Amino acid sequence: MAAPTMNNRMIKWFDDRLPIFTFMHHELHEYPTPKNLSYWWNFGSLAGIMLVVMIVTGIVLAMHYTADANLAFGSVERIMRDVNYGWLLRYIHSNGGSMFFIVVYIHVFRGLYYGSYKSPREVLWWLGIIILLLMMATAFMGYVLPWGQMSFWGATVITNLFSAIPLVGDSIVTWLWGGFSVDDPTLNRFFSLHYLLPFVIVGVVVLHLWALHVHGSNNPKGIDMKGPQDSIPFHPYYTVKDLFGAALFFVVYAVFIFFFPDYLGHPDNYIPANPLVTPAHIVPEWYFLPFYAVLRAFDFDIWFMPAKLLGVIAMFASILVLFVLPWLDTSRVRSGTFRPVFKWFFIILIIDCVVLGYVGAKAPNDPLIASQESVQAANDEYNACVAKADAAGKNGEEECDKPFFVQYVHLGQLTTAYYFFHFLLLLPILGRTERTLPLPTSISEPVTKGGAGAGQ
């Protein structure tokens, strides 16, 4: 905790009264960081960079944007066409949302693999989940602002979810909308909150970093630093490594901004919002698709619980389950590197989430395997059978066997079930039964003779 040597007397004078330079030196310069962090550890700082990019471009966009149901769409086009480099600002911001989520998802899965949520980092993990939830709310409201068809109908679908809440659901939806449908008041409050929430995220990020700096970063080996030989100062080692990673990341980001700026968006959002015309498929942005699949997986009631409520509960639970993850995962070994069975299930979980995203993009009742034609033929046959039976005075729907075919929603149900199985059943059991590999004795001495320190 030694104070840095300060040659500038002004800085020293200030630092004596508010030790901000000492603080920065301590937390950003000499901050001892495990020396073995891989490039997967770059994604935390990348997320921080993206937050800044989004706030800066967002503030400038807000100077030109008009939050009015009649003017919003046109004001976005004005930004694209008449504001100097407005197209660049907007494409940085719109693609930035996607990039932010890519980075954060990788960051989360890195934490999942290396057990970064385990003691003593549970609060750090919680704060991360809160940031993710805030990001989702912010992104959702941001997508509404251009007031295109997907903006409007996405807002309608998602706000309608709250009507699933028993008794007060409909009142809550009316309250959220500020009226009896998504309209001007909705757009205005979404704009207000879309501007506010990023700063709330900044606040939680500060807490996230604070919690991080208490015990320091986890690392690929998942074992604690045992002394100065295991750590290196954050600066210049990780500042330069993070900068290199950021430059590479910006190459990918720039490819989207400059060459495929609308690839991640939906063409319907270039059609102005029209409450009278429902798009054929209402789909959220890609980063919400897995959750959308979980939401739609529940197409059946359980007892008194209607499917809609179940879907909403499951969707929120798919994130909330992460809050209790530190206790669901009973393994004492943090890093997946030393967990030979967990490793495979981790890969399956990733595949599961990707499949969920794929299902989320599809119409739930489209056939998964059978061709549209064969399904059409079978349905025609069924309808003909029903018509015939009805004509004969019988109940056609009971007489005829409705053709069954596997639909996307069934795959969604399977993958949703697996998602919860992974966290709620697999991890608790695996932690108790898995034979983990021997842990190295320290970060700087990876080669060990025995199994000292291994779990179990």
Added chain:
Amino acid sequence: MNGDGVMTRRIVTGLAAAILGLGIATAAQASGGGTVGERHWSFQGIFGTYDRAALRRGLQVFQGSCASCHGLKYIAFRNLQDVGFTEGEVKAIAVDYTIADGPDDAGDMFERDGKPSDRFPSPFANENAARASNGGALPPDLSLIVKARADGANYLYGLLTGYHDEAPKGVELMEGMYYNDAFSGNQIAMPPPLFADGVDYEDGTEATVEQMAADVTTFLAWAASPEMETRKRLGIKVILFLLVLSGLLYAVKRKVWADVH
């Protein structure tokens, strides 16, 4: 499973509609979508630019065949200067339009000749007027049409060249509808807008339907993304810069980390 299956699927259908607030019927209609081919465009690829001659011809097609029903409200005449029209040409194009302006000092609205700063005026006063003149259908503004459709340029070309004189056997067309390969559901209210020699190209190009469709598609692609050429040029510079920067930072990283074991 099967007895449950019927019930389940009925719940599926009902609840999917309820939960998502979207009509299954519309989804089903969309699945019978149109077919669109692929074509090479001057503006595709990372070095793609808008073919200037095609843009000029496309403007002629737009004015001659589209503008009587479709607006282009996000494009001002002056924007044409960005793609090679001279100031004089732009003034000449603008002056052919009559623009409603006002109120003047006496408080009256008046009409005047177009100026380069004016936008292409919309052909109808409002949506109701547009629908009344088009059998209930609303001709969309074309400023963003290429971005507002999946694979927009190919789609638009497919739509403009996809008309059939008669519907295929077994297809019953609704009153006032035309059969089109590209349009979702294959029934479109817009009559075939392009005919061979429908415009007299200033550059003497033969005005086939395909030529006109390709030209007006290029023009409308520009209208949807007028920033594209600037964007791609800047993008190449930015990416080259970032690649060099990445290389330098990698070298620095290697050097800084050289003593860490």
